[in-house]
Amino acid sequence: MAIVVSYGLCSAFGVFYGPVHSILPFLLLGIGIDDMFVIVQCWTNLNKEEMKRSLPVRIGITMKHAGVSITITSVTDFAAFAVGATTVLPSLRSFCIYSAVGILATYIFQASFFVAWLTLDQKRIEGHRDGIIPCFVHQNWKPSSLSRIEPLQLFFSRVLAKYLFKWPAKVFILVLAAFLLGINTWGSVLMRQEFNPLWFIPTSTYLSQYFSVIESHYPDNGQMASIYIQTTNLSSNLDRLDALLDTVRNETKIVSQVDDWFGGFKEFTAKRHAVDWTNQSMTDEKFSTYLKNYLFTQKGAKFRRNFKFQDPLQCRSAIAPPISITNIDFVFRPFSGREEHIPAMRRIKDIAEDFSQQFGSQVFASARIFSSWETDEVIMEELYRNLAIAMVCVFITTFILIANLFACVLVLLCVVLTLVCVNGTMHFWGLTIDTVSCINLVLAIGLEVICHYTTLNQEVTLLGNDILSVEANEDHEFHLDMSDDTSASSSDDEQIDKLEALQLIVYNFLTTILLLIISSQQVRGMATLKMISIRLKSVKNIQKITQSMKMVSAAKYTKAERELKLARPYGIGAQEFYKKAEVKDEEGEKGQLIIAISSDRGLCGAVHSSIGRIVKTDIAANPNTKVVIVGDKVRNILQRLYAKNIAMVVTEVGRKPAVFGDAALIAQSIINSGIEFSKGKILFNAFRTVVSFRTTEMPLYSQNAVANASKLPVYDSLDSDVIQSYTEFSLASLLFYSMKENATSEQSSRMTAMDNASKNAGEMIDKLTMTFNRTRQAVITRELIEIISATFAL
Known part of the structure; x- marks a missing residue:
């Protein structure tokens, strides 16, 4: 319910939801379980005199102690995350707002909803009613002795109690704590700041593999x-x-x-x-x-x-x-x-x-890289600022609610030392300071306040109304110095009470570590129900898009194939003239000219890459090669390595069907550019069938090569003006023919590619649906197990 309130209110006020917010349920789960544990523990700590009172009075006495504890921890956590909401980092600010609202909602529901159900359940127990069928009343029912055994309580009272309060154990704990503090302080000093958006991409994806290959093959390329x-x-x-x-x-x-x-x-x-x-x-x-x-x-x-x-x-x-x-x-x-x-x-x-x-x-x-670099620029300052203000808020809030300076200083010291240890452990774990680690450190402050204050409050509740100091005599007995100057030796019950406080320490410590580990793993690509549903929805949308594109390509393909039949005589006639006149390439070192036919549109298989691959091979064999590119796609392929060989680029190709006027304009631009060549060719994709095409080379000759053809005298009245005019016309005809062939191949390939993409999307939808159902069943099963286990634990 707290998650629903947090997501609902923040979304209603326009606070954005990001991938990091997926760890919020685990934060509220830990805080909610801790509040519930405190309330139940205070209920079980009622003495025999208090248990004889009426149920409303007993619940009131329980909330007298537990209410203070959960109020202080909730208010302190709320203040810590509210301060974090003042940061300039958008993701951290949004997460802190969601967390603050969720913590406040958790506190309200625990103090009202959970206590109400606890009262009803206790009323059922005292009425000897069945837990599953409340209308059935058990006669002379007594709980089994096995159900009263608490393994964790037995471990603390019978195993740990024998060694923990002896001076060798105390020395060992202090030395171990000092050693861990020193190591983690060193790790905190060595903690480096680095933010890389690629860390948020799962390593198994194609995009992550692409960036890995680019980094390995081009390590010297900058941004x-x-x-x-x-x-x-x-x-x-x-x-x-x-x-x-x-x-x-x-x-x-x-x-x-x-x-x-x-x-x-x-x-x-x-x-x-x-x-x-x-x-x-x-x-x-x-x-x-x-x-x-x-x-x-x-x-x-x-x-x-x-x-x-x-x-x-x-x-x-x-x-x-x-x-x-x-x-x-x-x-x-x-x-x-x-x-x-x-x-x-x-x-x-x-x-x-x-x-x-x-x-x-x-x-x-x-x-593009400035977004990451600007984050690196401000994140260190923001981290230290948020942590400092959060700890000041923790101290002030704790002091106002507890009104004990020593307790506030003790809680603040424990929070600082824990923060140092968490930061140092993050360094040795291979993590760096980024937006995720900033969120986790703010999260650690909130969880540690819960841990330390709950332990402090439990000790006061069990052993007295003020802070206690423990001293050991030579006989290894414990004496409790009370604030009212009374003293008493420690009995077995008092040692058990002390161990109950220690039990809270271990419980909260393990909860903190577990939640921090879960939160670190959640943002590294772990699949959750929400992420699977988001991906499933996106794949369904992609399938709709590819199906629509397939239908559009099918209509364009039909029109392109019909126009291709009318354009083929232009190209075939020009080629036949060159063959019958036996036109040959010029002799000399003027270089080579390649006209590469492509378009500005993609998503059509290997139509463009096949042209680009052949052009790269020809340039490698003959560096003195000039390329005229029709369409942006081949230009993008050659731009990085062969920009100097690109003589001309014709854009806005493929959006509308090509007409002869377009080819004539391109031919005129090539002739007027003054490009000299002794050998030339036109590269295009010749259409064969709906599912296949063939990358074809068509020879291209200069005006001098045509004028020097051996059988040109067969044709009468061919002066230089006629030869020039025909050269321009034949170039336009060949370009028009090759553009029509390439356009038909492109549309058929796009139709086939979109059909295959729709089929692949359908297969992925089936797999994701199965994964979603399995994950949902696993989540439901795990939640049922946790609820049943918690019921038996209570």
Whole structure:
């Protein structure tokens, strides 16, 4: 019920729920069981005179002692987590809010709901009514002697009591405690701070394996980042842009590579338009014209993604549209830890902030890794701040409710020492300070307050109304010095009372350790019912998406296949001309030209990767190879290693069916680019059947190769103008034919891939449903066992 209240109220007020919140039920379970144990223990500690009173009076006497205990622990825990809610870390703040509300709800339900049922159950017991069938009354029923045996109580009273209070045992305990404190203090000093989001990904998943392979094969690659410049008047700030680039390049200790467009733009304008860059000034009209021309060149095409224009950038337009924002990409050097990457991030942000004032507009740095690095930057300060404030709240709250300075100092000291031991053990266990460990340390404060104060309250309840001091005489007997100056020697009953307090220590200690272990494991990928249901729901949604995409691809495939039949004569006719004229490749070292046909859309199997694989092989065999890419997918494959070989990229391909005008525009751009080659070919996927295609190479010849063909004189009236016109037309025809073949292969492959994905999703849904049912049965069985065991224990 407390979990429902916590989740319901916090969700109603818009507090987000994250993966770390899955440990909250274990926290409330431990606190609830502890409160219940305290109430039941105070009930069993009633003496014979008190047991003769009426049931309401006995419950009142029980809550007189137990109510104070659970109130202090609940209020203290509530204060500790309420302080944690003031942190700047969103996940820790949200968890603390959920925990504070849950602890308050647990306290209310324990003091009302549980006590009410305890009263009803005691009334049933005194009426000799059956536990399963309350209407049945037992006559002369007496509990069996076996049910009255408490193994844990026997262990403390008959085994541990013989050795625990003797001076060798005391010396051993003190030495052991000092040794553990020293070791864990050393571990706390060595505790390092590191946060890696990849730790939250289960190691068996494909994504985790992907990052492992990338880290092992590319250990020297740093993190990519960008500096964004938001300005509408970039032409008047070119000198500041150049200064910004020089500043970033000079940071050689933190930056390994700068991939900027401005250097190539300056070379292009100086060579093509004879621009003098000594004064680094240019009118808006010239800058827009030159920039548009540069972005459609061999070297400048890859930088189109670095600009956000107010209107779409078009090849046919004379000038580029106004710029909304542009960015400069760079790569950090590999860093070993927070001592290196936090100063590097601060330095880049300082540079961006300095130039923001010079530009008169917003300049900022951004990277995906900054989210983790910014967490590393503030998490240590937030951890120490939250722990310090939480312990101050523990001390103040305990002092107000207990009104005993010595007891408050004792509780606070035990909390500090326990926190040191938990932190040191985390270090030796291989954990680091991150958002999860911060939550666990705040959690440890709350659990330890419960442990120490419950033990203190139990000792006061059993042995007196004030704090007791224990002294041992030479005969190894115990004397209790009471606050009213009376003294008495320790009897067997008093030793048992003392051991009952020790029993509480062991119980709460084991509960604390168990809950901390459970909470650490829960955030590391352990499957729970909620996680399985979330994954099951996501897989079902994916199946709906893949089925819809299959239907869309089937309709597009039918249309593409129909248009392919009409486009094949263009490609076949052009190839037949080359064969009959016996056109051959030019002799010379002009290099090779490859036109790779792909598209901007994915989820179609190996359609794009097969093209990219062949292009990589050809570039490795002949480095003097230029590639014209039709579609973004192959560009993404080649961009990392072979960016210098990319001559031109044509985007916005595959969204609509290609027409001959598109192919003619691409052919005109290739011819006007001035790319010279002695050997060329077009790579595309030729359609065969619905489930298969063949990666095909189609020869491509330059105008000189056609003019020098041996059997070209067979055709009459072929002058240079006719040959040039036909070369352009044949290139457009071959491109149109190959684009249609590739589009049909892409749609059929996407339809097949989506069909297979839908089938795989169906199989996964069946497996997850079975896993969910088994896990739910296991949870129900475990809860029944715990309830039955607790009933027998009571």
